[in-house]
Amino acid sequence: MNEKFDAIIIGAGQAGPSLAGRLTGAGMKVALAERHLFGGTCVNTGCMPTKALVASAKVAHQARRAADYGVMLGSAVTVDMRAVKARKDVVATTARGNVEKWLGGMKGCALYRGHARFVSPRELSIGDATIEAERIFLNVGGRAFVPNLPGIDKVPYLTNTSILELDTLPRHLVIVGGSYIGLEFAQMYRRFGSEVTVIEKGPRLIQREDEDISAAIQTILESEGIAVRTGADCIRLAPHGQDVAVGVDCTAGAPEIVGSHVLMAVGRRPNTDDLDLDKAGVARDERGYITVDDELRTNVPGIWALGDCNGRGAFTHTSYNDFEIVAANLLDGGSRRVSDRIPCYGLFIDPPLGRAGLTEREARTGGRRVRIGMRPMTRVGRAVEKGETQGFMKVVVDAESDRILGAAILGVEGDEAIHAILDVMAAKAPYTTLQQTVHIHPTVSELIPTMLGELRQ
Template structure:
């Protein structure tokens, strides 16, 4: 027997539930299918549990620095990792429960638990049930990628998901991958008390960022006692009595690092390999991401892909914006496009990095005449008062149009302060408009007009 619906949503991540809400409110009969955990990556293995852990790690770090603020702590700071884990678990569980409760109480929505697979352009099977709809929205997210590195099949390793199950502090955590996920876990576990080594194949950390950002982040981490090995040309793994031996380099430095635990943080892959996409004729790229156009429609009429599985964004906020684009175009007569989205994200090391638009390197590659300004966080009163002065602000603008092209704020509150620039870019305002704003003192954002007032030709 086939059940008919007006729309089917596959996946209850960031885009799926809100889309289901809009579709049902519009009078559609909708089915939402979730095979495991409601809430997607953010709620279960991403933002919410990891930022809860980051907050615990920051509390430990600040407690150790108590004397810097005139606060004396008589005994060494101790970490109750079971309590730390329980706190993160609670935050995730509450969010997941709330999402599921909301969906199951939604009028006109049928919630189905199970694994969805396409059987045709408008047909999906879940177990013994067959569902048909003229509109299908795929929101299945992604997972950690585990490359076929030498020895990876004969050693125990952690991913961003399984490391959340730890309720003890590793003796020595070896992190393979010097990008966003790996750096966040590296710093938090160092602050929990583990020895930590980061191994990165490339010449520097977070390679998509400007070199000055990469070097500043590296210095922040090494100042906390984290070992960083870049240019690791021969990464491989072997079992060791103390855990795992990680081959690092064939030419320089210690050839191997011995860790009690190994975290692989070397990228993500979409959850698209077991959906039967071929039976619906849905096109994917070489990495398995569903190919979509500027409106997030696939090559098959009536099928859209949202969130991490479409390769057009790897963040909670981009997944939610995917929902906004589809809902506006489908229900509100809009003409919203992914290409209108200004890229913005944050790296949650401490201090955090807030990023929007083009980096200086990317802006230079466009061939336009650019202006650049950079100021250290030591110039920010709020940072000085908090004794958290590491990092800097940098803004890049177009010399002719005076449009802000991008910015980086690496420093305390950088993940929040960056929104002042993001909002101006979204509004299409030129940098002099923001330059003559009167920000509140003392805040991190108050230095932004000063930075803008010092814009100069790149290299000048």
């Protein structure tokens, strides 16, 4: 006989555990199933371990620049990759342990360790057990997408998950993919001491951004010795002795790059192909993402999809917001919607990029009149004092409503300063509210009002 629950949650990523907490707090009997590691991508193979590596790489970079600040370190800076990995592992395992401990002590929550598959729209099998509930929440996450490139089956390659297990330094890391994940690994490994080449099929890096942002990021990376090859129309791989040859067919430069290691960083795919969703009748799109409405409900009543598997956001913060939307609507009588949130994210190279809302290109689509404000980081006192003046800040304002449509801050502390703009956007206040606000000196944020006072068409 099946064990019955009020709710079943599949996946212990960012949305699942918090949702379990709210549901059990409301008196529900909840089952949560996790087939691998508690904490999901962010804790285990995403934000926490990678940002721990970014932090180690930044320290190495600052140590090499010590003389610029009048600090003499003496001998050359070296990096112990085993120690770097060990520190990263502690960060991730501690966070994972905390999630598991929290769930294990949650009254009213039964943990199932295994792979859940649908038997029917209300039933799931997990190993030898079959459980059922009237409410089922899918929080199954995603994984690296590996394209079927010519020769990929003949060479070893890394993904964002397997590269985290390296405790030695690649002699030459070739990264296929010039977007967010690839660029973070590019800079960190260059700072650790590897030769690094980034290969991007498109005409420029991170094509989601405006061209001026893409160009500035490429300049930052190249200034640290990272080679960038764009316009790689025919990427192919082949063994080259103990190394790997990556063909690029770019319009300029060598036709192939030989590296000791290859990282595939060309995107993500949802973990929805082995859930037997067809037995529940749950619809997916052509890329495998579970189709949801504005309140994260699937086409099957009583089944929701949260986090990376629904295609409505690919970040930890959007996954957590999915939980907030579902919990508010289900338990608090709310009417929150995915479409209410403002897109925002960061690129955590150094200096980082903080992004909110529309790009200039997106804002101008359809003939909308906009005003643009820009400020180079060379004119930001905090950046000058820290000796980190690369990048700029940029804001896009609707010329008719005076509302801020979007912003980007590429520069020191840009990932934090962007929230001053994001909060004003969420409040639907005119840009003048922020322009007339007094900020603390000396900070990066204090130049945002100044930038807003210099808007141009």
